[in-house]
Amino acid sequence: MFKPKFIICLFCLALLSSCVSREEMVYFQNLDQIKDMGDASIYDNLKIKPNDQLSITVSAENMESATPFNLPFVAGMAGGQMGDLRVNGTPVLQNYLVNAEGEIQFPILGTIKVAGLNRKELSKKLKGKISEYIQNPIVFVRISNFQVTILGEVKQPGTFPVTDEYLSLPKALGLAGDLTIYGRRKNILVVRESKDGEKEHAYLDLTDSNIVNSPFYYLQQNDVVYVEPNGPQLQSANYNRNASVYISIASVLVSLAVLLTR
Incomplete structure (x- = not known):
């Protein structure tokens, strides 16, 4: 039969192995030390690209x-099952597609870079x-195909x-439900x-x-x-990721068994 001291030591080791430091997990540490970013708009970095x-x-x-x-309005499209598309009757404004040369064909004005x-x-x-044609025009521009992919x-x-x-x-990671406990918070890769x-x-x-100062x-x-x-x-890619939890539970059960049989 296992000695009680040995069981207690095993239990303590299991607990210590599951401990993670605050520095490894907590987001935005030392937030009060951030330098003033000025009045630059976040939209200044959102450049229009071909396609x-x-x-x-x-x-x-x-x-x-x-x-x-x-551009004239067209009937809106609604998504169906298995990728099927159907006209839903709601008029929507057409989009301009930026070609490989980074240009669009604009009504009246022609080719615009x-x-x-x-x-x-x-x-x-x-x-x-x-x-040059009308007084005080108001022009609103929006990127319609803005999407991001989050993996890992x-x-x-x-x-x-x-x-x-x-x-x-952080907002993008929130869309994906945040990182799992197994994700590296200090090494997030962004490909652009x-x-x-x-x-x-x-x-x-x-x-x-x-x-927050990174582009x-x-x-x-x-x-x-x-x-x-x-x-x-x-x-532990080839092992059950809950193995440490099972070991901890087993240690507790063994400890209880030893105490009850003394």
């Missing part, structure tokens, strides 16, 4: 004068050109559409396609409050986020 789909609406005091500068601009810059550019050690991996074009890394079609990437540390903190359209499994998870 983006843009929703552009032009309005004015005299709406009839703005009509020629808007848009790649490399953010929404604010494109709105200002179009407003200046349309002002998160609760609900997948591709998520974004409607407001304001998506920080630049306007030249090349891939850029960065590793971000969720436990570091200075993460990758606010995500852009089609970014991919990957959460690596932690070291113990990699080492």
Whole structure:
């Protein structure tokens, strides 16, 4: 029969093996040490790229004068089962597709270079050109195909559409249900396609409050986020990830058995 001291030591070791330091788990540590980011808009980094789909609406005091500068409405499409699409009868505004040269074909104005601009810059550019035809035009630009993909050690991996074009890394991880307990919080990979079609990437540390100063903190359209499994998870890839829990429970049961049989 096992000696009580041996059982107690085994139980203590099992508890210690399951302990994780605060520095490994807690997000945004030393938040009070963040430097002022200034008044720069987060949208300044959201650049338009080839293959983006843009929703552009032009309005004015005299709406009839703005009509020629808007694409016609089309019947909306609704998703059915097994990827089936059907017309739902709701009119929606058509999108502009940015071609490989980073251009769109705009009514009346013709070919407009848009790649490399953010929404604010494109709105200002179009407003200046349309002002030659109508007074005080209002131009609203939106990126319609804004979506991000989140993979790895998160609760609900997948591709998520974004409607407001304001998506920080923590908010994106929230869409995926946050990291699992087995995800590496200090090494979050963000992969981004630049306007030249090349891939850029960065590793971000969720436990570091200075993460907010990274240009990758606010995500852009089609970014991919990957959460690596932690070291113990990699080492135990071929084992049951709940093994440590089972060992702890077994230790408690053995300890109780020893105490009851003394």
